[in-house]
Structure formats: C-alpha cells, structure tokens
Amino acid sequence: MEIRKTTGIALSSRASGEADIICNFYTKDFGKRRFIFKGLKKSKKRSRSATEPGAVASMMFYHRDDRDYGIVNEFDIEKYHPSLTGDLPRIFNLYFILESVDKTCGYNVADEAIYTLLLSGIETLATTEFPAHLSTFFIVRLLKHHGILPETGSCKICGKERYSGFTLDLIDLRPVCDSCISDTSYGPLRRSVLLPADMREYMGEAIARKFSDIDQGSHREDDVLDLLFNLTLFIENYFHMELKSKSFIFSERFRQV
Secondary structure: OOEEEEEEEEEEEEEOOEEEEEEEEOOOOOOOOOOOOOOOOOOOOOHHHHHHOOOOEEEEEEEEEOOEEEEEEEEEEEEOOHOOOOOHHHHHHHHHHHHHHHHHHOOOOOOHHHHHHHHHHHHHHOOOHHHHHHHHHHHHHHHHHHOOOOOOOOOOOOOOOOOEEEEEOOOOOOEEEHHHOOOOOHHHOOOOOEEEHHHHHHHHHHHOOOOOOHHHOOOOOOHOOOOOOHHHHHHHHHHHOOOHHHHOOOOOOOOOO
C-alpha cells in the first residue's frame, strides 16, 4: 500500500454505512478520483467541510493499484467559500458546474487545465454578479478542453455567416440559422431554443477572453440561459447522461427540463 499526496476539489459526496463518506474529487495530480473518508460522518475532531461541494482540500491517502478509490489518512481544507452557501443562485450554479465536470470526466485521467478551470470558476462564482453567465462561460471552456467544441462561424446547412437568430444542432453543436430552421424538419433541432446572433459572439468571447474581460452586463441573462440550455442538451446527448442540477437553473415556466 502506497501513501500519496494531492490537492483536490470536492465534486460530490454521499454517506457510506454509519460513519464513512465517499467523495469524488477532481485532483490536480490524478484527475477525477474517488476517496473514502473513514469515520468522518461521526467524527467530532475532523470537519466534514472538506467533502462539501466546491471545497478545496489537500489530502494524504492510501493507494492500491487493485482499488478504484483512495482511503484518506489526513486532510486539510485549503479553500472554502462561505459566500456560496447563503446565495441560492450561486449554489445552483456551483452544483451545475461541479456536476458537469463529474459526469464528463473519466476517473484517473490527469488534466491540470480542467483542475485550473474548475478552481478559477469556483473562485469567480463566489464574487461575480453574473452566476448564469459564469456557468455558460465555464461550459464553453470545458467543451473546448474536451476537444468537442466545433467551429461556429457559419450555418451548417446553408453556410451563411450573418443571420439574426440561430440555434445549435444537438448532435454536433454547430449553428443553424433562423432561415434554415423554418425550412427543415430535422429532429435534433426540435428541442433547441432560438438564440439571438450575439450569443454566437458570446461563445467566441468565452473561448478567447477571460471572464473578467467580457462585458457580461451587455448580454441579457435570458439569452445567456437559453444558450446554456442548448449547451446542456448537447452535453447530455453527447455523453449519454443527465445533468440533474439543470433543474435548479432552468425554470419550468419557460423551459422543458
């Protein structure tokens, strides 16, 4: 049995038995890994905050090649954002970005770029006035890191580069202009939401610029949420899973979730 060290961000956790907690972390050194905190549920000396969603903890753990989990021996909480716990929009968006990483990343595949993206995303979410914009920005960057973000410069059907509105094909995420939408019965477009042209520009900005360098206030929250909704549908289709936390973000009054 080998003792290893790493720093990770808590993605999700659940109780195991009467006293243990099992938690998925995205670690700096090993990518997504599953850890068991023995006796933490009943411990009076050790804080359970390390397993709370979004917490950053440094850990020493026992590793064995024949196990798909590590057993945590010691840990310290490095970062925890109390401002996220008392604000529902921030909490909902935190759960969303954590689940998007948890369900699109495989175990034991180290990718420091995704770790850095997640770490900076949580820190920005704790202070920004635009949590929905942050989630959308994060998803665009995550898809880029996964290598599945296509070229969005022109309509995939007619090739037109200028149009007043568009939607995203849920199969390949390429844009389809408003003119082609009305002329096609293509099935994957039926669940998509029509987006204004500036949302294509927003996707481009999210790829090329820092979140703080984008004028977030110039993009309507409803439009950004529509873009996020389309991106979410694509992710669910591409990875064959459901992002359950999306129901926290998208109101059933105007979106079918």
